[in-house]
Amino acid sequence: MATPRHIAWKPRLRGEYSYATGNAHRNAQRASTFDQLYPSNHNAFGLTDLFGxxxxxxxxxxxYLNPLKNLTVLVQQEWLSMATKQDDVYAGSASVLAKPPTAGFSRSGLGREIDASGAYVFHDYLVVNAGVGHFSPDGAMVQSGHGAPLTIAYLSFNYRFKLDRKLATPQQRRKRPR
Known part of the structure; x- marks a missing residue:
């Protein structure tokens, strides 16, 4: 997505929709809940990492915003709900976070989350990352007793190592003086 150069902070707006099936338990011979592919869905459904x-x-x-050359800021808003009110609510580890009542949850909503994160790069090798995510529960989460809001914040420092590409091939390494 291109952003015109004359617009300050170079804003880029994107939308996405994700869907993974649930099991309505109408046929005892068939489990139709999607089996997640990876054990971690970090930031797939918000920074709080509650759901699988x-x-x-x-x-x-x-x-996405770029207020400075080396600074990237991301603000995102998610609206989360269940595909099927009769199936479990799953955690990021694929374990069951909340089981539905016999008749299923009364509402399919899980809640909404707003996240803000940023990364600043110093001299191409030191990266400072910071972010905050806030989840506001709704519907099935409140009904199952998981109705407390959750806020998470993080700060990390990363050092990027670079390899000398000039010495990357075996031929070039043999020619190097010892």
Whole structure:
């Protein structure tokens, strides 16, 4: 997505929709809950990492900003709900976070989350990352007793190592003086 150079902060707006099936338990011979592919869905459904890619629907809007050359900021809003009210709510580890009542949850909503994160790069090798995510529970989460809001914040420092590409091939390494 291109952003005109004359617009300050170079904003880019993107939207996404994710869907993983759930099991309505109508046929005892068939389990139709999507089996998530990876054990971690970090930031797939918000920075709080509460949910797995099973029995879930997510709509997300992302706003990317570059206020400075080496600074990137991301603000995102997610709306989360279950694909099927009769199936479990799954955690990021694929374990069950909340079981539905016998008749299923009364509402399919899980809640919404707003996240803000940023990365600043110093001299191409030191990266400072910071972010905050806030989840506001709704519907099935409140009904199952998981109705407390959750806020998470992080700060990390990363050092990037670079390899000398001039000495990357075996031929070039043999020619190097010892």
């Amino acid at each position: 890619f099973q029995n879930i629907r997510e709509a997300r809007v992302n706003l």
